[in-house]
Each structure stands twice: as C-alpha cells, then as structure tokens.
Amino acid sequence: xxxxxxxxxxxxxxxxxxxxxxxxxxxxxxxxxxxxxxxxxxxxxxxxxxxxxxxxxxxxxxxxxxxxxxxxxxxxxxxxxxxxxxxxxxxxxxxxxxxxxxxxxxxxxxxxxxxxxxxxxxxxxxxxxxxxxxxxxxx
Amino acid sequence: xxxxxxxxxxxxxxxxxxxxxxxxxxxxxxxxxxxxxxxxxxxxxxxxxxxxxxxxxxxxxxxxxxxxxxxxxxxxxxxxxxxxxxxxxxxxxxxxxxxxxxxxxxxxxxxxxxxxxxxxxxxxxxxxxxxxxxxxxxxxxxxxxxxxxxxxxxxxxxxxxxxxxxxxxxxxxxxxxxxxxxxxxxxxxxxxxxxxxxxxxxxxxxxxxxxxxxxxxxxxxxxxxxxxxxxxxxxxxxxxxxxxxxxxxxxxxxxxxxxxxxxxxxxxxxxxxxxxxxxxxxxxxxxxxxxxxxxxxxxxxxxxxxxxxxxxxxxxxxxxxxxxxxxxxxxxxxxxxxxxxxxxxxxxxxxxxxxxxxxxxxxxxxxxxxxxxxxxxxxxxxxxxxxxxxxxxxxxxxxxxx
Numbered sequence: 001x002x003x004x005x006x007x008x009x010x011x012x013x014x015x016x017x018x019x020x021x022x023x024x025x026x027x028x029x030x031x032x033x034x035x036x037x038x039x040x041x042x043x044x045x046x047x048x049x050x051x052x053x054x055x056x057x058x059x060x061x062x063x064x065x066x067x068x069x070x071x072x073x074x075x076x077x078x079x080x081x082x083x084x085x086x087x088x089x090x091x092x093x094x095x096x097x098x099x100x101x102x103x104x105x106x107x108x109x110x111x112x113x114x115x116x117x118x119x120x121x122x123x124x125x126x127x128x129x130x131x132x133x134x135x136x137x138x139x
Numbered sequence: 140x141x142x143x144x145x146x147x148x149x150x151x152x153x154x155x156x157x158x159x160x161x162x163x164x165x166x167x168x169x170x171x172x173x174x175x176x177x178x179x180x181x182x183x184x185x186x187x188x189x190x191x192x193x194x195x196x197x198x199x200x201x202x203x204x205x206x207x208x209x210x211x212x213x214x215x216x217x218x219x220x221x222x223x224x225x226x227x228x229x230x231x232x233x234x235x236x237x238x239x240x241x242x243x244x245x246x247x248x249x250x251x252x253x254x255x256x257x258x259x260x261x262x263x264x265x266x267x268x269x270x271x272x273x274x275x276x277x278x279x280x281x282x283x284x285x286x287x288x289x290x291x292x293x294x295x296x297x298x299x300x301x302x303x304x305x306x307x308x309x310x311x312x313x314x315x316x317x318x319x320x321x322x323x324x325x326x327x328x329x330x331x332x333x334x335x336x337x338x339x340x341x342x343x344x345x346x347x348x349x350x351x352x353x354x355x356x357x358x359x360x361x362x363x364x365x366x367x368x369x370x371x372x373x374x375x376x377x378x379x380x381x382x383x384x385x386x387x388x389x390x391x392x393x394x395x396x397x398x399x400x401x402x403x404x405x406x407x408x409x410x411x412x413x414x415x416x417x418x419x420x421x422x423x424x425x426x427x428x429x430x431x432x433x434x435x436x437x438x439x440x441x442x443x444x445x446x447x448x449x450x451x452x453x454x455x456x457x458x459x460x461x462x463x464x465x466x467x468x469x470x471x472x473x474x475x476x477x478x479x480x481x482x483x484x485x486x487x488x489x490x491x492x493x494x495x496x497x498x499x500x501x502x503x504x505x506x507x508x509x510x511x512x513x514x515x516x517x518x519x520x521x522x523x524x525x526x527x528x529x530x531x532x533x534x535x536x537x538x539x540x541x
Contacts, residue, residue: 039316042367043258048314051221051255058221059176065498080367081407083446083495090284090540093182095269095277096226096246099216102177117176
C-alpha cells in the first residue's frame, strides 16, 4: 500500500513538473489560423513543409535540444524525441533537400522573433505569451 | 574541383581548403548567417575515425591501427522562394586506399516544387543529386545520420559506393499525406559517376578494367511513413549498364539491378531496422567463364537501438552478405572459381555505443566480429588467397556537425 502511495506521489510530482515546463504553439499574428493538426505540425517542424497556404514562407524557430521547452514541445506536441527531430533535420540539411530551423537561446528571443518575423512559428511557456503573438491549439 | 577518385596531388590542398571553410563558416555567428531570415544557410561536418582490425585491411592499413578514415563536408543552400531552393555540397573523403580525400562535388542541385497544398507536394530536382536509396544512402557520409561508424556493408557497400551514390540528371518527387499516412515517391534518371572502386569490384583488377556507363541510371524509391515516422516501409531500385574494356577479354557489358527493401519501427527510446538488398548482375560479351558468371548478390541487416539516456544510445546489428543468393556459404562459387568460400560471403555481428556530447558533437565506438571477406576492397587488400576468414574490427569515431 505504501508503495502505491509513493508511486502516486511520484506520478503527481512528474505531472506537476511537466506542466510547469509545458509550452504552447505560437505563430506570427499575420498567419490567420486558430489551430493546426499534429500531422501538419510534424511536417512543419521536420522542415518538409516550407510554405503557408497563402504562399508565405514558413519560418521555424526552436530552442536548444537540451532545453526543457524544446524537449517538452517535441515529446508532448509533436510526439517525437529531440534526437529524432535532429536526425530528421540533418538528413534534410546534408542531402540538399531542406534547411535547418532557426535557433534561439531564450524565450525572450523566441517571443521577439515570432512577433517580428512574418510567417514565424515556434513555442513559448504560457507565462511568456502575450497579445503580440498568436497562440494556437493543436487538433 | 576534381572528378571522383582523382590524383592524390590535390589531396592536401583539398583538406586545407575544407578545414579553412569549415572553421570560417563555423566562426560566423548565427546572426551573421541569418542576414536573410535563414534563407541562406551554411552547414558542415568533420569526422575522424580510428580503425583497428585483427586481420585484413578495412579503411586503411587497419592491422596497425588506421587513421585514414576522415570525412569533411561543407554545404550551402539558398531558398529563393518557399518553393525553389538551390543547394551545393563539397566533400573530401579519405577512406583507406578506396578514397584519397580529394575534393568532390557531392551535390549541386536546383529544387522546384511545382504544386503544393498543405503537406502534399510535387516537384522536380535537376543537377547532381544524392540518390534516395534505402533509408540512409543520401546522407551516408554524415556520421551523425548513419546507423554506425560504417554503413551496413550488406546494403551500402563501400567498395562500390559510387554505383549508387549520386546521379547527374533529374529527379521527380511527390509527397502525399492522408491523416497519419504519408506516401513519398522519388523517380530518378541520370548519369552515375563511375570510379575505379566500381571498375575493380565488378571485374578482376588484374584485367585492368575500364568502364563507362551505357545510357542512364533509372530507378527510384517508394516510401510509406506512418504516424510521423513511427513505422517506415520503403522499396528502392536502380538499373544501370556499364560498358567495360579489359586488357585481356573482348569488350563486354555488366548489367546491374539494385533493389532494397527497408522497414523500420521507431518507438522513442528504441528502434528496430531491417533492410534487405538484392542485386542481379548480368555479364555479357566477355566470353566463356565470365559470361557464365551471372549471379544475384544479396544481403540484409537487422539493427536494434536502445536509448539509455537522452544522449546515450546502445546498438546491436547482425548482417549477412552473399555473392550468390542461392549459395549462402559460398561453397559452389568457391569450387567454380578455385578460391576459398569465405571470399563469397560475410557475416558480421556488431555492438556499439553512441554518445551525443552536444547538439553537434558525437563520439561512437563499435566492435564487430566478422566471418568472411566479401566486402573487403581489392584496392587495399592482397589477392583473395591471402585474406583471413575470421577477423575482428574495432573503430572509434568523433564527428562534429553544424
């Protein structure tokens, strides 16, 4: 019984810590969407989809592989591990078939890039999202 | 710029130039390269390996410990519009006596998407492009993307690497996404850069073979991906004919069919990959014994990987290659050609560990136990009679990419 309680406590702790790091999808305000499907997001973040339906270029922004924000977004929103995403990028970059996403170091930089870059897409913690960017839900 | 396998004279020059380019590109900050919103990008990689074998030579004079496995690449891409992109990559590859490290044009292509709707697209690539064969051919020289320090030789032969590496011509591509299902097709047509490694593998090196491609290499790949790559299934194929001249036999031709079936399951922490290759070879015009030597090579490998930590991956692989798929132990071929059977097959068990130190830096060590000598290069080994059947292979590799 004690073990069960302990497992529950650990589980709760994990839930809390992961929700503390949870991030939401954000885009530049000029992109007129309320939500995107997970399959579309996978195509965008694996750098295989390069333009929005209105023809504007998609600009993908990510944080470092080892940041909790990136790990959280990869695993919980895209459903892949950061190392899988990196391999997908490397395959594109070194076969001439695609380009790498742009890397930012902090959430402040992410916010600034999403706000100022037409066609930008990225992710931010809820606390760092404001009206200057558009928060999207994932279908 | 040199053609494949050119003189060793420009080897040092190539390495120095590549090192300079890599250092200067990497010295630029992201913001400097970011002048055009990321539309212009520069990437590269540097790899150095140490190879040690108990018998035989693989990637250099490996019995004494070889440092002659080195790969340097630099590329640049520019996206003019969301649907058009140009990209170029230069490669210097030293691989024992097989490749001397001179500078090659790895690819130089223009890619245009003609139709696009969401994740669906149809387009064309023209120029020199890497062939999309199996799961790994198009980035086989990038240590971070391949499944081990060496490509599984059962599918991705290093001794005849150029036969399938790239093409000068055109490629049509199409992607279709339906819910969780993604279908990709690539059709290729073009000239394949043939080199000495190919010439001296498909014909006896003592005959001084010289080959030229007759017509075009035609083929392609069909790929099905489920749930963002959780499961992948692919069929790849290429067909080419080589006209050959030798010092002894009448002129003839070698017809090559290359087919690969690939399956992969990825489950985050672990993955399982199976690839099978068969390659019917048809010799004609040389007369006698040579023309009667038609065979179908085949081979497969099964690899399992497990991620111990976010940055640590353990892998195990078993592979087999056969000179004649009907004669898996090489005995009949050995009798016919008067050589020992181990020259006509290989069975390899490999265990390896990959450490991703940072986003760009990897270190990988692996150990293989090998029975057979089929994938050893004629360019760096003594005649088949003098090769050892059982041997071990150890390698340590460090690679940096950006």
